Amino acid sequence: MNEPATPRHAGTGSARPRPGDTGAAVPPPLRPGDTVAVVAPSGPVDPVRLARGTAVLAGLGLKVVTGAHVLDRDGYLAGPDAARAADLQRAWCDPAVAAVLCARGGYGATRILDLLDWEAMRAAGPKTLVGSSDVTALHRALEVRLGLVSWFGPMPACPLLAGPGGPEPRSLDRLSAALSGGTGPVAGPVTGSVAGDRMIVAGSAAGPITGGNLSLLAALCGTPYRLRAEGRIVLLEDVGEAPYRIDRMLTQLLGSGALDGAAGFALGSWTDCGDPWPVLEERLGALGVPVVAGLPVGHGTPQFSVPMGALGSIDAESCSLTWSIRYPAGAL
Secondary structure: OOOOOOOOOOOOOOOOOOEOOOOOEOOOOOOOOOEEEEEOOOOOOOHHHHHHHHHHHHHOOOEEEEOOOOOOOEOOEOOOHHHHHHHHHHHHHOOOEEEEEEOOOOOOHHHHHHHOOHHHHHHOOOOEEEEOHHHHHHHHHHHHHHOEOEEEOOOOOOHHHHOOOOOOHHHHHHHHHHHHOOOOOOOOOEEEEEEOOEEEEOOEEEEEEEEEEHHHHHHOOOOOOOOOOEOOEEEEEEEOOOHHHHHHHHHHHHHHOOOOOEOEEEEEEEEOOOOOHHHHHHHHHOOOOOEEEOOOOOOOOOOOOEEEOOEEEEEOOOOEEEEEEOOOOOOO
């Protein structure tokens, strides 16, 4: 890291939290003064946006450190694979760091999954990971390797948090609530929700939330981190993909069995994807499970944060995705 950090919650920082309702470990919520690390596991980072984004995080009362290679560049990657993996692992294994935020997406996270020491990361205890788009690969890996809840949300070197006019307020408010465990009563599970604007298939369903960016989920087919949808609510979103490409990727997931047994689908934004609805309705509607759409999750504005691995439910009547997180006793 580029500056030393003081240990978090001295004497208790290494304690494992009690599992959440899905059996996934729930990292403790952040508190003012906690240290968060910003790393770049994927594409190259714009230094101006990074400076703006880290200032936004500091404005939440957090101490921000950055990976040693966060501004490196190697073509379409934020530096060599080994350097990007080292920054992520160093941040995760630092006992002073409470959360790791990915600076941006792009491409490259899949290349470092097999370079990470998962046993060392498991030994470091549960921590919060935040990111979206290409970071879908890390969300899948954390679920498979560590059984950990993580947040699919906006990133500090992207326009929603680092635009010249300041952060998009709704996206920042939801991210802040996600990091801090929200507001309200301190007893019992913490709940959250996001509402869409389109019902594709009526009904309701419940299960752990999984999924993420469609392109990444298709790319992970045949790997240890492939999507397993059985009994789960599957979040899907993408950007810049023509409808025929969305069709091709859904067909790949369907043919590989990745979507077998899905409890339901929550569809986020499809920014610059033309008119994706006919193909989404055809390919997913035929599965006979509830499908809600138009959720502000993914690449659109605003971008709300969703906990991957948490217990979720979808309700077509209200066109909503709701979740419940049970934090460790005494964490809130």
